[in-house]
Each structure stands twice: as C-alpha cells, then as structure tokens.
Amino acid sequence: MSVTDLHRLVIGKNCRIELADGNGGVCILISKSELDALEQALEILSDTNECRAMREQLTQLVSTVAA
Numbered sequence: 565m566s567v568t569d570l571h572r573l574v575i576g577k578n579c580r581i582e583l584a585d586g587n588g589g590v591c592i593l594i595s596k597s598e599l600d601a602l603e604q605a606l607e608i609l610s611d612t613n614e615c616r617a618m619r620e621q622l623t624q625l626v627s628t629v630a631a
Contacts, residue, residue: 570581574593581593609615613629 574581574595583591
C-alpha cells in the first residue's frame with residue numbers, strides 16, 4: 565500500500581493506522597484534526613489542580629532520586 569493510499573484511508577475514514585517495524589517499534593498515522601483535538605484535550609487537562617499536583621509529585625520524586 566502506498567503512502568497516498570494510507571493518507572486516503574486516514575483522512576477518508578477518520579481512522580488510525582499502525583506501522584510496525586517488526587522489532588517492536590510502532591508509528592501511528594492520525595489525521596491533523598485528531599491531532600489537534602488530542603493537543604487541545606491535553607492543554608485543557610494540564611490546567612487542572614490534579615495535573616498540577618501530579619507535576620509537583622513527579623518533581624519531588626525526581627529531586628529525591630537525583631540526590
């Protein structure tokens with residue numbers, strides 16, 4: 565299947581396509597609109613109290629491990 569065919573599938577059917585290299589590496593093809601939606605969701609979720617608390621916990625963990 566050509567890149568053009570894969571592009572048509574992703575855009576036309578709004579689907580995701582996994583490309584595997586046989587060694588465990590995988591690449592996912594998604595549409596630009598899906599990427600935009602995911603980025604917007606991450607931006608919204610990252611501005612919550614819960615996310616800020618997780619970042620603080622990770623920062624403390626990293627500083628403890630690095631010491």
